[in-house]
Amino acid sequence: MSDEPDHAPDHAPESETGAPGVTVWRAMRQPPQRFLLSSRPWRAWAYLLSGALVGLAAVILLAVLTVSGLLLSVVGVDLVIKLAATFGIPVAALERRRLRLVEPVPVPDPHRSLIGDTRRGRLRTRLRERSTWRELGYVVVFGPVLTITGIGVALGLTFAVVLTAAPLIVWGTAPGSVMIIPGQAVESPLHALPATAAGLLGLALCAYAAGLLAGAQVKSTVFLLSPRDEERQVVELTRSRARLADAFEAERRRIERDLHDGAQQQLVALTMTLGLAEMELRENGSPTTELVSRARGEARLALTQLRDLVRGIYPQVLTDHGLDAAVAEIALRSPIPVGVDIDLPRRLPDAVETIAYFTVTEALTNAAKHSDATEITVVGKLRKGRLTLVIGDNGNGGAVPSAGTGLQGLADRAAILKGRLVVSSPVGGPTRVHMEVPCSA
Incomplete structure (x- = not known):
């Protein structure tokens, strides 16, 4: 098969909204031999047939979650209902990946990054996003549509393939025992050649029908699942x-x-x-x-x-030896005794090491200037791909991040890396600076 239509001229430019053009429709405007001998019909068939499986599984799972949630809501358990509401998120992510079968331009994820550290916090954030409800509507509306469309294409393809392979079927079985037209047996493979011609015509029609249906699904999917x-x-x-x-x-x-x-x-x-x-x-x-x-x-x-x-x-030591060595060095220069417990199995990304180092530096500086503390502890761990850093002292507390201590700027920089910085410093002490930063940010 020739893949000429798959080259750059067929790639539709992005629209004003950023959504990719319907490439398969552009390919269908070419001469029939170019379209039929390209990979576009095969991609359209794969897209529609896989959509039938995805749609059927999504509808069944959503129905199970909804019914389970309604039954459990009687006893006050609404978590399953919330899970059902967010069920469209993974389905939509899969649909955006499946679009690559027929579209060269990827559709971006409309969801913003999560910063919360608890599952319920992430769930609440997702439930507040409009894209979550659009994706749920996509599953409810297009789940049955994808299933029915895929089954229809599968039946049409099966019938066309059977007609095309009629001579082989007749040759492989006893002559006169195969009936292509009801009531009329085929006596030899030669007599089945008209069925092959009809089958080839059916395959061509299936290719164009699949292109039209795939393009319609692409338009709907991009409209509902792309970011506003x-x-x-x-x-x-x-x-x-x-x-x-x-x-x-x-x-x-x-x-x-x-x-x-x-x-x-x-x-x-x-x-x-x-x-x-x-x-x-x-x-x-x-x-x-x-x-x-x-x-x-x-x-x-x-x-x-x-x-x-x-x-x-x-600090050069941060570049050469990593966060644990750099923190140990500034702890030695601190006028207040500092206990350091940083256990890192590997080097962290530069941005993560930098924000962690300057968080420790700022916390030690503030403690030395304002806290009257006699002891400081620095604990750092790497858990599930997130750096957790805790700096505490036994001083008199009262630290306010917005009062020009530099902690507010560090909190903003941590937020850029999808992390967070929390300061707990009641009057009378103690002060505790807690920072979490994902190392994949």
């Missing part, structure tokens, strides 16, 4: 925030690299030069020795401050 404009804006906003966060991290690393390789090295050279000058002047008994010595001390102080600044911008 407001849903697209939410997705694009999330992506733009992620791009801004990536650009911010890249710029911070560039500044750290420039300071480390430029100004820091020059200060080191200046300190060494002043040291040599001090030695020379001291040997000659010059009265300017004390001035040079003071200048050398100020240069060393500036170098120390610059090193602390570079370490605060982006």
